[in-house]
Amino acid sequence: MLLTPCLFCLQTPPLSIMTQTISSLPAVFLQMKEADEFVDITLVFGKQRIACHKVILAGMCDYFRRMFLTNMLERGSQEVVLKDISASTGVLLVEYLYSGNIVITQLNAQDLLAASEMLLLGALKKNVEDFLLSHTDSVNCISIINLARLYDLKLLLADARSYLQEHVKEVIETEEMHLLQEGDLIEVLEANASQEENFLFIQKWMKSAEGRTDRFEDLMQHVSLSQCSKDFVCRTVMAEKLMHNTRGMTLIQEFMESNGSADPPKQPSLAVGFVVSGGRSQNISQRECYSYDAQNGQWNTLPPMPTARRSHSSIYHNHHLYVVGGYDGSYLNSVEALDMRNLQWNHLPPLPREVRFAYLAIVSDNLFVLGGF
Known part of the structure; x- marks a missing residue:
């Protein structure tokens, strides 16, 4: 036959x-x-x-x-x-x-x-x-x-x-990736010393045929992020949507904790201000938001947050202020965003669980919530 x-x-x-x-x-x-x-x-x-x-x-x-x-x-x-x-x-x-x-x-x-x-x-x-x-x-x-x-x-x-094991880079770019069986893929991952190549190989294999996404977590057991560069993890690993789950975030968090914060940019950007939001007054969580304009030395009042909170995390990206988690008498999993162009607050999908003092990062227009308690 x-x-x-x-x-x-x-x-x-x-x-x-x-x-x-x-x-x-x-x-x-x-x-x-x-x-x-x-x-x-x-x-x-x-x-x-x-x-x-x-x-x-x-x-x-x-x-x-x-x-x-x-x-x-x-x-x-x-x-x-x-x-x-x-x-x-x-x-x-x-x-x-x-x-x-x-x-x-x-x-x-x-x-x-x-x-x-x-x-x-x-x-x-x-x-x-x-x-x-x-x-x-x-x-x-x-x-x-x-x-x-x-x-x-x-x-x-x-x-x-x-x-195959000696020519991983070339094979990744071929049209035959959908023909590769999982057992052969694992053999390559175990034999190849370049962990960055291994991650890219898994990415290409997952996308080459339908019905493979459920294998991603198991295959990631054969990749050591600790041997990848910070730039690769931030630009490639964190941008992979299949990493956006509890297991994936745990791997990224472990990498960040073992490698410290990301390297500073070669040309630091000039800060033009900062935002102060929420907090506690007389043991009551607050909704107020204020921005400070460093160029003219003035404080401005922003629309209050929809949810009063403290112990939360916030980050600014692409004209939006993102506020995540915190505490208002009970732990919060809510996420809210203020559009600084029209000063309108919007509710975003909630986190899978409540969190305080989380570390936030933006990579390729994706918001990552790491750590916290």
Whole structure:
């Protein structure tokens, strides 16, 4: 049975050719076949019919030998239908059995491998394996891994896996990522020293096919963020939406705690003011908000927060003041935002749980709430 496209898709250009030869019969047998002399069996490959000699087929191929010597239906038949082999492949195989020669290319390698497995042509199967060993690259190594596993080609499987592990950067950019099986992905993650490459590899694998997002948390067990740069974590890891859950935030928080605050920018931005919000007066939580304009040294009164709170966290980004969590007699999970352009407060979706004194960060227009209690 031929390999389904979802497992293997060998790329064709550039065309490579390997000619293989087995111990050949005298040329006269091929001439007799072509002249239809003494032929006694017809092989049918789709619409292609090829007249052959039973004795030649049985002598050169164990599959036909067993067929003609046992009580299979084909033993007494004048034709054998091989529906799993295409016409073009069938012509090559018959030529191979009579002449001992065959041309292996990237166009026919998969079909020849499937046919050699079916017809018990061990020498041809080994020839195809040798051909693929010399034609493994970043574009087809995932397909070759799947093909080698299917046909139990141990040498080819080990070679293709090694190639994949050594060329992660190139393979990430290919169209074959959707063909990579999870077990092979994990092998790469465990063998590859670059944790940043591993995270990018997981990202690409998750997005290459549907139904994989639920595997993200388990796969992240094979990535050590502590070995990634702060810039990579802030720009890439924190921007990944699949990290926006309790487990993901815990990993990011652990990274921040072990590495300290992010490196200061090379050219610090000039502060133009700050905002004071909420607090406590006579043990009562407050709603008031004030902004200080550092350029003219003036305080301005802002619209009060919809919810009085203290012990909350706030951050300013893109003309918005965000207020998160806090305490108003009970712990809060509410999030509110003040649009500084029209001075209107808006309610945002609440946090999964109440929090005080959380650390806030904005990355790629995403608000992250870290830590707190």
